Amino acid sequence: MLKRFLATHEFRLLIAAIALTVCLALGSPRFLAPQNLLDLLANTAFVGMLASGLLVVLVAGSIDISFTATASIAQYVAILAAGHAGVGLVGTVLIACVIGTLLGMLNAWLVSVLRMSSIIVSIAMLNIYFGLLMLFSNGQQIFSMPDWFPDALSWVVGTAPNGDPYVLNAQIIGLILSFAVTWFLLNRTGIGRQVRALGGNQEAARRVGFRPLRLSLIAFGYLGFTAGLASLVQAQLAQSVTPNVLVGRELNVLAAVVLGGASLAGGQGTVLGTILGVAVLAIMENGFILIGVSSYWSQCFIGLVIIGGVAVIGLERKRQRNHASRVIAGPAMTARTITGGTE
Amino acid sequence: MSLMMSDALKQSVRFKLDPTQRRLLLLLAALVVVFTLILGGGLFSQAALFSMGIQLPEFAILSLAMMLTLLSGGLDLSIIATADLAAVTAAYALHALIPHMGLAGVPIALAAGLGIAVLIGLVNGILIAVLGVSPILATLGTMTAVKGVGLGVTHGGVVSGFPAAVTFLGNGTVYGVPFSLLILAAIAVPLGLMLAKSPLGTFIALTGTDEKVIRYSGVSTRSVILKVYVLSAVLSAIAGFIMMGRFNSANPSYGESYLLVTILAAVLGGVDPNGGFGNIGGVLIALIVLQLISTAFNLLGLNPFLTLAIWGGTLIVTAGLGIARGRLGSIPSLWRRTQ
Secondary structure, X not given: OHHHHHOOHHHHHHHHHHHHHHHHHHHXXXXXXXXXXXXXXXXXXXXXXXXXXXXXXXXXXXXXXOHHHHHHHHHHHHHHHHHHOOOHHHHHHHHHHHHHHHHHHHHHHHHHHHOOOHHHHHHXXXXXXXXXXXXXXXXXXXXXXXOOOOOOOOEEEEEOOOOOEEEEOHHHHHHHHHHHHHHHHHHHOHHHHHHHHHHHOHHHHHHHOOOHHHHHHHHHHHHHHHHHHHHHHHHHHHOOEOOOOOOOOHHHHHHHHHHOOOOOOOOOOXXXXXXXXXXXXXXXXXXXXXXXXXXXXXXXXXHHHHHHHHHHHHHHHHHHHHHHHHHHHOOOOOHHHHHHHHO | OHHHHHHHHHHHHOOOXXXXXXXXXXXXXXXXXXXXXXXXXXXXXXXXXXXXHHXXXXXXXXXXXXXXXXXXXXXXXXXXXXXXHHXXXXXXXXXXXXXXXHHHHHHHHHHHHHHHHHHHHHHHHHHHHHOOOOHHHHHHXXXXXXHHHHHHHHOOOOEEOOOHHHHHHHHOEEOOEEHHHHHHHHHHHHHHHHHHHOHHHHHHHHHHHOHHHHHHOOOOHHHHHHHHHHHHHHHHHHHHHHHHHHHOEEOOOOOOOHHHHHHHHHHXXXXXXXXXXXXXXXXXXXXXXXXXXXXXXXXXXOOHHHHHHHHHHHHHHHHHHHHHHHHHOOHHHHHHHHO
C-alpha cells in the first residue's frame, strides 16, 4: 500500500509541496504563522473549490472552461437578490447553486446534442454567458450587501498572541467541504465510479449500460454547483461583486487540476492530487511575496513549475504506454499489468 | 475589400466550396442583407470598411496560428503570450538600437522578436512531440511562463514610442488599403497553398487525423509537430508586431480576450477541433462573418459585450443547424414533407 503510494504522482507532488514549504518557512518566519496559513486558505478557496468541481468533469472525460462566467452570473444574481429581495442566507446560497447547476447542465446538454468537443462548446458558452452578464449588468459593481453577508458563517476559533482573532470563515469551510464532497462523490458512490468509467472509455461505459448524457449532466452540473458556491465565498472575501473580475481565471484553475495529475483524456485524477496541485500553486504565490520575490516575476516561476509538472506527467504516461504496449505485444499478458499502470 | 481578397485566395488555391464554406457564405450574405436593411449604406461606407480592414488582420493572423495547431490535432494557448512577448522584445530592442543605428535597427528588432517566438515555439514543440505532453497542458504552461517573463521585464507596464516605420505595420495604408491587411494576404496565400498542396500540409492534416498511424507510416511526426508550433509562434509574433504598431506600444497583456475567440473562429470556419480537417478559406470567411457582426453592432451602438455573446451564439447555432440538417434531411425537403 505504502510502496504503491511512493510511486504515484501524488507522492512526488507531496514532496514538492513539503520542500516548498520548508524553503519558504526558512526564508520567511511569517510563512508558517497561523494567521498567514488561514489567509492562504481563504485566498485559495475560490480556485480550490472550482478545481474540485473541474476535477469531476475532467475525470468524466470532458472539459468545461465556462465555469468562471457561470460563477460570475450566479454571484451577481444571488447577491442582487440578497440585497434587494431579502432572500436570506439559505435563499442566496440556493439561488447561486441552482443557477450554477443549470448553466453547467446546459453545457453538458449542448455537448451531447451538438456532438461537438466539450472544450469548443464551453468556450462558446463562456463568451455567451459572460457577454450577456456584461450586457445586462452594464459592468456595474455591487457594493451594497445585506448586513449579515460579510460575517456569514464565520467563527472566532482562537486568538493570536497579538490579540488578533483566528477566524474559521466561510472560505475555509467551503474549501474543505467541496474537497470532501468531491472525494465522497468520486470514491464512495456508484455515480462516481460510473463517471470514472465514462471518462476511461465512453463506448465501453455505454455498452455496459451507463447513460453517458445523464452522467455528464451530473458532472457538469456538479461543476456548476461548486462554481455557484465558490462565487459566494469569493464575493464575501472581496466584499463586493464585480462582473468581470472572475472571467479569465479559468485557465489558472485548469492548471492547478492538471498539475495534480488529472488527465485531459479522462478517467484519471484524484482529489488528493488536485488538493496538492492547488496547494503547490497557492503556496508559491503566497510564499514568493513573503520572501520578497518581485510579484512581477512570480507568474513566470508558476509557469515554469506548470511546465515542469506537465513534462514529468507526460514522460510518466509515455513510459506507462510503452510498457503497456510491450506487455500487450508479449505473450504473458495479464489484465493487472495493463490496468495497474493507469490506476 | 476583404471579400474580394478571400475570393482571390480561393481562386488561386482552387478550393471547391465545401459544405461549411457554403453555409458560412450563406450566413455572410444573409448578414450583409440584414445589416444593409438596418444600416442603409453605412456598413459599406469607406470608414466602416476601413475600420474592418484595420481590425481584422491581427485577429485573423492569430486565428490562423491557432488553426494550424488545431489541424495537427493540438491547440496553442500560448499564441497571445507569444505575440506580446515578441512585441515587448522588439520594443526594447527598438529603444536600444534606434538611437545608435537609426531605422536600420527596425528589422533587427523585429528579428529579435521573431527569434523569441521561434524559441517559444520550439519549447512547445519539444514538450508536445518529444515529451508527449498534451498540447493544451504544454501550451498552458508556456503561456503562463511567457506572460510571466513579459510581466517581469516590463513590470506590467507599457513600452511605447516607436518610429513611423513600426506604427506603419498597424496603421499604415497602401493606396487606401491597410498595410496590415496586405500582411494578412501575404501570409494567408502561401499558408493556404502550403496546407493544400505541399507534403508538409498533408502531413500536418494527417498527423491531426491519427498521429500513431502516420508515425508508423514513416513520417517523422515529431518534426511535423515541431514545425507546426514554431510556425504558430512566428505567426503570433507577426500579429504581435501589428498590435504593437496599431497601439504604438507593447504590453504583456494586450489582446488576451482574443485567445479563446481564435478557437471559435477556427472551428466556425470548419476546422475540426479534433484535428485533421479544415482549410484556410473557411477560416477566412468565418473571420469576415465575425468582423462584420462586430462592426455592424458597433455602428448600431450596441454593447460590445453583446457582440461577444453573439459570436459564441453563432458557433452554437451553426453547429446546431448542421446537426438539425443531418437529422431531418435538408430543410427544403422537410418543408415539402410538411406540405
